[in-house]
Amino acid sequence: MTETALNSLAQEYVDLTICKTRYDEWDLYWLTEGPFWRRTSMRFSRDYKIFPDYEVGLLKHGRTLQDILEESARLLENLEQYKKTAPEIQMQRVNYLIDHVGHLHTRTRMLLGEHIPFNEMTRQLYCLVAPEYDYKKFDDILEELGQALPGTGTPKEKALAFQEKLMIPRDRLLAVMRQTTQVFHDIAVARMDISHNNMPRVRVRELPDENMAFLSILFGYEYDRIEYERNFNLKYPWTVDRVVECIGHEMEPGHLTYFEMRLKTMIDTCWPEMGVISQYSSSSAFTEGSARRSVYMSFDNSMDKLVDFEREVVFDLAGLDKGLAQLMPLWHRYCDISGYGKLEATRNTWDGKWSKEEAGAFLEKYAFALPGTGVDALEHLAVDDGHFVAHDYARDVLRDYFDSVTTDVDQQWKLYQRLCASHMSMKEIQDKTFRPVAYDFLP
Ligand SMILES: [Zn+2]
Known part of the structure; x- marks a missing residue:
């Protein structure tokens, strides 16, 4: 054939x-x-x-x-x-x-x-099944936050108060978003063989739906040039961690790099399937997981370097208390665990083990949702029930996969770029056997 x-x-x-x-x-x-x-x-x-x-x-x-x-x-x-x-x-x-x-x-x-x-x-x-999470980790991290975070009150109250302190003031949002986008763009271009043409135009505006983090307008594409305008929502609660995660993940070196690699491969090969990326697919789990992982790779997989960047760029431009940056490693761990909390809440409601109210109470108990908003948050999550498997669990699958192939970060970047253009298998990434074939007609 x-x-x-x-x-x-x-x-x-x-x-x-x-x-x-x-x-x-x-x-x-x-x-x-x-x-x-x-x-x-x-x-x-x-x-x-x-x-x-x-x-x-x-x-x-x-x-x-x-x-x-x-x-x-x-x-x-x-x-x-x-x-x-x-x-x-x-x-x-x-x-x-x-x-x-x-x-x-x-x-x-x-x-x-x-x-x-x-x-x-x-x-x-x-092509992913997340093993049942160790629920003890939810209690442990809350206790750890209670001991480490400043202020008074229960651990949950301290977590909510700390989150408030990480909020970017509205009048500083544009400067923070622009500079963070520029830093991630520069890292992506320096670490991979990709175009320097894909720096998006960054804007901030009030979007009607406060749950919508941003809105994109695509103005055009050709081979290695994607012209995007990104409008970040002034009504969205932008904390330091959400800024870093969103910019690295949604743009370069995350999804925008994936789009670039797929676009180029489609044009170089005429393979129709390279032209579409469906949300409900293992390609989506790949790009979500690797986009999240690429945020860490951007700082050589070093939490210290990531926190340096947060302190010197995000905290600085946002006018936040830089002394709080030392708590960011713990906070990032909490955010990761919170993703698994949301995964368990959606899984248990989907399977009929928890009612919406029980899941809502669970989310509030660990401050994964603001007080009184647990059920609403759950309903919002239920718009895309598999989200936390395709994002949070996929991120950790990709981390283990990259580390199993090589611990050299330069090599991990090369591998990431090739995976973006490959016919990857999430199942083989999970069992760590996947190696992209080298097509000799591709650059
Ligand atoms: Zn994404």
């Missing part, structure tokens, strides 16, 4: 994915439609998001969910058939397509109303 045959199977995957966005509007967060794209009209709003970052109109139409279900099942059979005689060099690509058409099929079943157990849901959507 020729590559042309495989390309047409891959194109079916892309068409079905785009059609599904009619029923699943947040699914597609990157789309390369052709070799380049330009926004040619100013008729858009800076008040709400559309996904992907521009309207794909007619591409969404023509199939019901039932059609998508049946066609994806047939496509899966065709890929399995193709695999029987596929040459070794195509094997990662065929397996990637099989994984992704499987994710699409499961997500379609869910949209049609099927409820599957949480771990099975994340296995079928992301």
